[in-house]
Amino acid sequence: MNLYLDAAKFISPKTSFAKSSATNFSDLQSAIQKVLPSLKSDPKRVYALLKSTIRYKELLDDVLNQAELLQYEKISYSIAIVLVHDFLISKTGITAGKGPLKDAILRHKTRLKGEFTKVKIKRGIRDLGEFNASSNDRTIRWIRVNKILPSSLPASLQFTKTSEFPPPRGTICADPFIPHLYAVANSHTRQLISTTAYQRGELILQDRASCFPAIILSPTSGETVIDACAAPGNKTTHLAAIMGNIGKVIAFELNPDRAKVLQRMIKRAGASIVRVENRDFTGAVPAEWEEVTKVMCDPSCSGSGIFRKEGFSITVSGDETEEQEKDGEDTSGDALAKRLLNLSIFQTQIMKHALTKFPKATRVVYSTCSIHAEENEDVVRKLLTDPEIAKLGWQAMGRESVIPTWHRRGWRERFQGMESPQTPEEIAEGCVRAEPIVDGGIGFFVAGFERDCAYTHKRAACLDDDGEEWNGFDDAVDSRPVIETALKRRNKKRKKNKKSA
Structure with a gap:
């Protein structure tokens, strides 16, 4: 029964989820993370139960009202709705053992089932899959037009242009933040991938937030750029497109299988300036890439910002979704904390390599598809307070260079008390966050780092043959x-x- 008691805490009328809709899932995730130590059941199961309960809330409310359950039983609304959800919708039924709360539901099982059938008939729902695919599904599929190739939206799609967001079924909406990016209802996915334009690499399915890193890095034609953790290749090919397919993009991928996926993606997108390095990025040294001016790092993370697009789940050539390596599925409080710690150490190491090993680099962008501050703001804080990194002149990018019109920024409270020439507000403004679903896609985090170009050229001139910095002599x-x-x-x-x- 602990599962239902834990879930009821979040759907109580006293919380913001009492009249929740399917667009509140990111807030729900954040709320669960804040109270992990107090939960007596697996937070992953709590989230799954609440997510499904919220999705079917309209149906369940009708059933509860028609069955008059709360008038006959001394049971709260919050407990009743999660128990009735599992009784009517879950394949496993109510998983709790025998007890007064479960008995209160089972005493009305015939009435509840009857009212549930009536509600479905009234709404014209033959099965629950149809309800998921209805207008309540506000998930979005993003399409990036690949400007490396002579690409445009095919007329065969026959979408009506709209400024409404999220776009209703049958319409298409141009994104105001990312050039050549468009949003359609997720239910159009099969239609999109069946087009010749998609199969030729002219259209790329890439989440909006996943486009942020390349836009913030902002490489120009002719530059030499590194993508430190490149597979499956959406961001890599986006870099090449921004550069007009002129210059060099060095794409590192350690895993051989993922490197093959990366190669296929690059070939299909026509990104001829990309060179794949099937090895560890942290093995790259300045002598190999003397001309590198910008680096993009999207290391493995918890993937906590990724959700399954309900009603449709596919994999095409490995490039449909943001792939993230995960190091386990245990989400209990202590296990999650340990996992996030290990991930943040790994992420910090990769970023430190990017910030310290390339003398001519003037901009580095860090990103994750995580909602956890431990992998996001806390990593940025560690990097900015690292003496070696600070000595090299790195600072957080200003908001004006980090998608300035995007509304959701970093969490400034995570930067309080730092010894930095920048204020917590300035550092937070140099970060962007995207919350899953509510912001039109997956959860994501991006932070930009930059330093003065003249400073880096001066430092490069002071390096001896060992790559060590010479600071001159003391006159005394x-x-x-x-x-x-x-x-x-x-x-x-x-x-x-x-x-x-």
């Missing part, structure tokens, strides 16, 4: 022994290189 100290030692070391290294050549 005799510099001759230091100079002699440096010259001996350099000459020794040059002789060694000549012999090996």
